[in-house]
Amino acid sequence: MAASKLLQVRLDSLFFGQTLRAKHFERDALPHLPAVYRMARQLVGVESADDLVQETFLRAWKYFETFDPTTNCRAWLFRILRNVWISRWRKSRLELPLVDTGAEQIEPYYDWEGEFLREELSADVERALSELLPDYRLAILLADVEDCTYEEIARIMECPIGTVMSRLNRGRRMLARLIQAYGDAKASKNQPQEFVRRKP
Amino acid sequence: MMDCQNLREVLDLYVDGELSPEASVQAEAHLAECLACRRAADCLRGLRQAVKAAVSQYQPAPQLANRVRESTLSPWHRRPAWALAVAAAALLIVAFAASAAQLRGTVANTLEAVAFRLDDSRSVVMEGMLLCRDCQLKKEYGYRAMCPLKGHHGALQTKDGKIWNILDGDAAEDLIHNSALLGRTVRIHGRCFRRASSLEVDSYEILEKGSQARS
Numbered sequence: 251m252a253a254s255k256l257l258q259v260r261l262d263s264l265f266f267g268q269t270l271r272a273k274h275f276e277r278d279a280l281p282h283l284p285a286v287y288r289m290a291r292q293l294v295g296v297e298s299a300d301d302l303v304q305e306t307f308l309r310a311w312k313y314f315e316t317f318d319p320t321t322n323c324r325a326w327l328f329r330i331l332r333n334v335w336i337s338r339w340r341k342s343r344l345e346l347p348l349v350d351t352g353a354e355q356i357e358p359y360y361d362w363e364g365e366f367l368r369e370e371l372s373a374d375v376e377r378a379l380s381e382l383l384p385d386y387r388l389a390i391l392l393a394d395v396e397d398c399t400y401e402e403i404a405r406i407m408e409c410p411i412g413t414v415m416s417r418l419n420r421g422r423r424m425l426a427r428l429i430q431a432y433g434d435a436k437a438s439k440n441q442p443q444e445f446v447r448r449k450p
Numbered sequence: 451m452m453d454c455q456n457l458r459e460v461l462d463l464y465v466d467g468e469l470s471p472e473a474s475v476q477a478e479a480h481l482a483e484c485l486a487c488r489r490a491a492d493c494l495r496g497l498r499q500a501v502k503a504a505v506s507q508y509q510p511a512p513q514l515a516n517r518v519r520e521s522t523l524s525p526w527h528r529r530p531a532w533a534l535a536v537a538a539a540a541l542l543i544v545a546f547a548a549s550a551a552q553l554r555g556t557v558a559n560t561l562e563a564v565a566f567r568l569d570d571s572r573s574v575v576m577e578g579m580l581l582c583r584d585c586q587l588k589k590e591y592g593y594r595a596m597c598p599l600k601g602h603h604g605a606l607q608t609k610d611g612k613i614w615n616i617l618d619g620d621a622a623e624d625l626i627h628n629s630a631l632l633g634r635t636v637r638i639h640g641r642c643f644r645r646a647s648s649l650e651v652d653s654y655e656i657l658e659k660g661s662q663a664r665s
Contacts, residue, residue, distance in 0.1 A: 272523045280519065303510065418462050425501070
């Protein structure tokens with residue numbers, strides 16, 4: 251069924267060419283622009299997000315023939331986004347992305363509480379996200395914002411599902427601790443200072 | 451039966467909906483009995499929601515969607531390089547043929563047809579003279595211009611003699627309504643809607659008497 255649909259699309263593309271391709275691109279890829287933008291903004295910041303989005307869609311358009319319409323176009327776009335981002339990131343920074351072993355132990359406990367009712371939480375979450383290792387950040391964004399399955403995340407990030415699980419587990423722990431630390435710092439700043447009367 | 455240690459090892463999978471149905475049933479049975487694990491699960495859900503709320507608040511600017519659409523779906527980008535080369539060669543041949551007087555009418559129509567075909571309302575820079583559209587139509591076709599009552603209406607005449615309507619907008623105000631500019635040569639930056647013979651003005655420069663930029 252999937253193969254016949256794919257064949258149909260290929261034949262359509264062959265006979266009706268660019269117009270049909272554009273129509274499919276507009277229908278399948280362009281509606282995901284807001285999601286791609288959200289992700290790009292968290293990966294490279296607001297200044298470069300537009301460029302990253304544009305480059306992602308240009309590349310997607312270039313290779314649109316290779317997209318299998320029976321699969322998830324948004325996940326396909328995220329994979330392209332990640333590749334564009336890595337090639338840019340490696341060009342512009344000397345550090346290399348995180349290398350983790352898939353067999354890492356999952357950390358079993360969560361030790362934060364009551365942090366998610368604070369005001370100004372969004373700003374702290376964004377700040378904490380920006381401090382995470384990029385691959386942890388990407389895994390969390392894909393799972394928590396885009397509701398991707400572990401299998402989709404593994405395909406997008408080109409890693410085993412075990413690595414996805416460990417990145418999510420570690421990343422979320424780090425994120426929660428950072429948010430908690432920002433909250434604690436603010437609380438101690440707002441604490442009224444006690445005046446100690448000096449003896450005459 | 452799942453204990454606290456087991457539950458917390460699979461807590462991410464449980465909250466992300468990745469546990470098998472059997473394991474989910476076991477996890478739920480444990481959560482129903484254990485307050486500490488319920489709180490841990492709530493914390494994790496809270497973190498997920500906080501991340502989603504923080505990130506989802508941003509939307510791309512409409513200009514970005516336009517740029518992406520233009521860079522992928524616009525006719526120029528859609529056509530392969532050889533098609534553009536063929537189009538360019540055809541234009542050259544047509545322009546060459548234009549030297550023959552008897553062909554001029556046909557050529558003009560062909561060029562117009564090509565221009566219509568390639569119309570994509572992208573940013574342009576156009577130069578020409580500002581004139582009153584209604585007075586010009588009166589001069590050429592005997593149109594009953596209402597300029598003495600309603601004032602002149604600026605339009606751009608390019609070197610090929612074509613008259614372009616200037617669309618209303620902040621940047622276009624003077625070009626349309628300031629009679630003092632009539633007869634001046636201007637360079638307009640904006641978008642061109644060829645089929646409607648209309649220009650949307652982003653900014654303009656007056657090219658005579660010490661070029662001045664306005665926007």
